[in-house]
Amino acid sequence: MPDLSQSDPAKVAASRAAVALVRDGMKLGLGTGSTAAIMVQVLAERVKAEGLNLRCAATSKATTDLAESLGIKIETLDEIGWLDLTIDGADEVDPDLHLIKGGGGAHLREKVVAMASDRMVVIADPGKVVDQLGAFPLPVEVLHFGFETTRKLIRRALDTLDLGQTEVLQRLKGSDPWVTDEGNLILDLHLGVIPDAHALARALAAIPGVVEHGLFLGICDLAIIGKADGTVVEL
Numbered sequence: 001m002p003d004l005s006q007s008d009p010a011k012v013a014a015s016r017a018a019v020a021l022v023r024d025g026m027k028l029g030l031g032t033g034s035t036a037a038i039m040v041q042v043l044a045e046r047v048k049a050e051g052l053n054l055r056c057a058a059t060s061k062a063t064t065d066l067a068e069s070l071g072i073k074i075e076t077l078d079e080i081g082w083l084d085l086t087i088d089g090a091d092e093v094d095p096d097l098h099l100i101k102g103g104g105g106a107h108l109r110e111k112v113v114a115m116a117s118d119r120m121v122v123i124a125d126p127g128k129v130v131d132q133l134g135a136f137p138l139p140v141e142v143l144h145f146g147f148e149t150t151r152k153l154i155r156r157a158l159d160t161l162d163l164g165q166t167e168v169l170q171r172l173k174g175s176d177p178w179v180t181d182e183g184n185l186i187l188d189l190h191l192g193v194i195p196d197a198h199a200l201a202r203a204l205a206a207i208p209g210v211v212e213h214g215l216f217l218g219i220c221d222l223a224i225i226g227k228a229d230g231t232v233v234e235l
């Protein structure tokens with residue numbers, strides 16, 4: 001198991017506090033990203049130490065591989081059906097617990113899993129807490145089919161919302177297009193600020209080539225923010 005003492009203490013603190021919410025017999029959703037990866041390690045420690053009997057669904061291939069390498073069995077969401085708790089990271093968290101997610105390109109599966117859970121808990125370091133969403137580029141997963149047309153429709157929607165100065169950049173991995181676990185592409189919207197997240201979410205969802213955007217509005221129930229001194233605050 002990787003050595004947690006070498007990991008970011010803020011992320012470890014948030015992960016420990018979230019994993020403390022896990023009870024024997026629970027059905028869990030496991031998020032994606034560097035913070036979620038630490039959470040999976042903390043969870044694996046508890047499973048091993050306490051012999052917890054859990055059923056887990058993962059939000060990405062990366063999380064599946066990590067969890068299984070640490071002895072946590074992963075089932076599909078449909079095998080489990082409904083989850084008690086999902087624990088995931090975020091790129092931004094605002095005071096209303098609205099989120100930007102998808103920095104790791106997994107926001108589609110993350111949203112499906114979070115919305116199939118009684119409770120979604122976000123774990124993050126203080127750098128993720130913002131007054132207003134938008135400094136982090138908003139990921140939008142789009143189909144290959146009609147990719148440039150979808151980009152134009154996104155630009156048009158942004159114009160309508162007076163966000164017309166936004167760069168809409170295709171995410172790359174090296175010099176190749178980033179391809180998600182679901183086989184789609186990603187556009188990152190460099191907005192700066194998002195004055196009305198609900199209006200933007202509606203506008204993006206109305207574009208057929210958009211598979212899913214990274215705005216999580218009214219989905220997160222609790223954010224646990226870890227600090228470098230090992231303490232946490234809850235939002």
Ligand code: 5RP
Nearest residue numbers: 033034035089102103104106
């Ligand atoms: C992946 C995500 C991640 O949860 C988000 O990018 C935060 O990642 P990290 O914990 O590495 O900062 O949404 O799609």
